[in-house]
Amino acid sequence: MKSRLKAGVFGLCIGDALGVPVEFRRREDLKKNPVKQYLEYMSWNQPKGTWSDDSSLTLCLAEELTKGYDLEKIGKSFVKWYLYGHWTAHGKFFDIGGTTRHSIARLVKGESARFSGNIFEEDNGNGSLMRILPLAFYLKDEKDIQTLYQTVKEVSSITHGHFRSVFACFIYINFAIQLIKGKNKKEAYASMQKITLKYAEKQLFSPKETELFDKILKNDISGYKEDEINSSGYVLHSLEASLWCFLNSESYSEAVLKAVNLGEDTDTTGAITGGLAGIYYGYDNIPEEWISELVRKDDIKELCNKLENKLMQ
Numbered sequence: 001m002k003s004r005l006k007a008g009v010f011g012l013c014i015g016d017a018l019g020v021p022v023e024f025r026r027r028e029d030l031k032k033n034p035v036k037q038y039l040e041y042m043s044w045n046q047p048k049g050t051w052s053d054d055s056s057l058t059l060c061l062a063e064e065l066t067k068g069y070d071l072e073k074i075g076k077s078f079v080k081w082y083l084y085g086h087w088t089a090h091g092k093f094f095d096i097g098g099t100t101r102h103s104i105a106r107l108v109k110g111e112s113a114r115f116s117g118n119i120f121e122e123d124n125g126n127g128s129l130m131r132i133l134p135l136a137f138y139l140k141d142e143k144d145i146q147t148l149y150q151t152v153k154e155v156s157s158i159t160h161g162h163f164r165s166v167f168a169c170f171i172y173i174n175f176a177i178q179l180i181k182g183k184n185k186k187e188a189y190a191s192m193q194k195i196t197l198k199y200a201e202k203q204l205f206s207p208k209e210t211e212l213f214d215k216i217l218k219n220d221i222s223g224y225k226e227d228e229i230n231s232s233g234y235v236l237h238s239l240e241a242s243l244w245c246f247l248n249s250e251s252y253s254e255a256v257l258k259a260v261n262l263g264e265d266t267d268t269t270g271a272i273t274g275g276l277a278g279i280y281y282g283y284d285n286i287p288e289e290w291i292s293e294l295v296r297k298d299d300i301k302e303l304c305n306k307l308e309n310k311l312m313q
Contacts, residue, residue, distance in 0.1 A: 004180050004279050005137050005311075006304040007286070009062060011278015012133055012271045013055040013300060014290050015256040019266030020044055020052050023095075027231070027263035034261045038293055049293040050089045053096055054271040057131035059087040059303060061155065065138050066306045069151070075113030075158050078104050089295040095267075097233070100127040103159040114154070117161030126238035128160035130268045132169045133275040136176035137311055145199050148173070160235070163209050168239045171196055171216060172272070175243070179279045185247055193217050215240060222247035231262035231269050238265065242272035252281040253290075 021042035022035055040048040060077040064070065080086035082104045085093060096104075099118045106116040117123075135155055142148045149170055156169045174195050178188035197217055200210050213236070215221055221243045229244050230237040241262055249255035255277035259269040278286065291297060 003283050005308050006301070007278040007281070007283040008133055008137070008176070008180075008275050009058065009278070009300060009304050010283060010286060010291060010294070010297075011252060011256075012058055012275035013051045014286060014294055015259060015270030015272075015274020015277070016051040016054045016267045017049050017270075017294060018256055018274075018290075019260045019268070019270035020046055020050055021048075022260065022263075022266050025263050025266065027261070030261045030263050035257060035266075038290065044094050046089070046094065047295070049290075049295045051271075051295065052089075052267050053081075053093055053100070053127075054130040054268050056081050056087045056089075056093060057100075057127075058133055058271075058275075059300065061131055062134040062303055062307050063087070065134055066303070066310045068310075069138065071113045071154050071158070074155065075107045075116060078158065079107050083108065097125045097127040099123045099125050100159045107158075113158045117157040117159050119157075119161040121162060121164070123160060123162050124164045124235045125160070125233050126168075126235045126265065126268050126272070128156035128158070128165050129168050129172060129235050129238055130271050132156060132173060133176060134307070136173045136180060136279075137307070139173065140177050140180050145195065149199065163205070164212065165235050167200075167205070167209065167213065168235045171213065172239060172242075176276060176279060179276060185280065189220075189222075189243075189247065212236060216243060226262075229262065231259075231264045231266075233265040233268065238268055238272055241269050242276065245269070245273045246276045246280070249277070252277045252285045253287055255281075 021039040023043045038048040060081055064074045064077050085091045103116045139148050152170045152173050153166045156166045175192040178191045229241050231241045245259040246255050256270050256274045259273035260266045
């Protein structure tokens with residue numbers, strides 16, 4: 001697990017940083033001028049190697065898990081990010097989704113993290129999926145699928161409480177756990193499908209909701225054509241795009257560049273894909289130049305070591 005945790009977290013932050021400068025760019029434009037390395041300024045006017053809220057909230061979650069699992073403290077950590085720039089690249093956040101903003105505003109007012117998240121159908125952006133990865137390391141040995149689902153649900157619901165967002169996070173965490181356990185892509189994907197479908201059937205989840213995930217759970221997402229894959233900020237699009245990029249690439253750099261060059265929500269597709277690709281291909285497969293130019297790389301490394309030590313106790 002040791003190197004996989006560091007690889008996963010760095011993989012996510014670097015995928016995010018590659019996508020930040022071209023967020024909102026159209027796929028057609030990026031086809032003419034694809035991202036091949038860190039760019040700077042552009043969409044958010046940030047220096048190269050700068051990551052966004054995706055990485056910040058992932059790092060907040062990772063940091064809280066170094067002290068054990070406490071939902072209210074995770075919520076408070078998000079407030080520290082929002083109000084004081086905790087775990088930002090340069091001391092102040094520059095990007096936040098509407099659902100995340102509304103939910104954290106409730107936390108600021110003293111609402112419990114158990115009830116702070118938005119729960120309506122229109123609240124299914126990718127703001128919890130982008131930050132959930134550290135839970136895969138925390139839950140990798142959890143034998144009780146109900147506990148695993150409940151924990152994912154709680155952490156997603158700090159901001160995104162609708163079933164669709166929770167279920168997307170559950171699928172992603174299940175898949176990441178299979179990769180952490182050392183399975184190859186195909187085995188990991190098949191295991192995730194089996195575990196998720198069996199659990200969904202047992203729980204009698206709404207078929208209207210679970211059917212939305214058929215592309216991922218009942219088919220093979222990797223077999224779809226690129227023009228059938230969307231890369232907006234909608235949670236289902238983000239999950240499909242990230243799995244598609246990861247399954248259709250042969251290295252860390254190929255996976256994240258494929259993700260970023262899909263356009264639109266480039267930083268988040270890059271982050272979600274990068275987390276999986278980091279775990280699978282390993283830290284040494286991430287280009288050295290991308291690691292060395294990542295903002296606050298030493299702080300991130302220290303946090304990864306801390307979390308590894310905690311989880312090995």
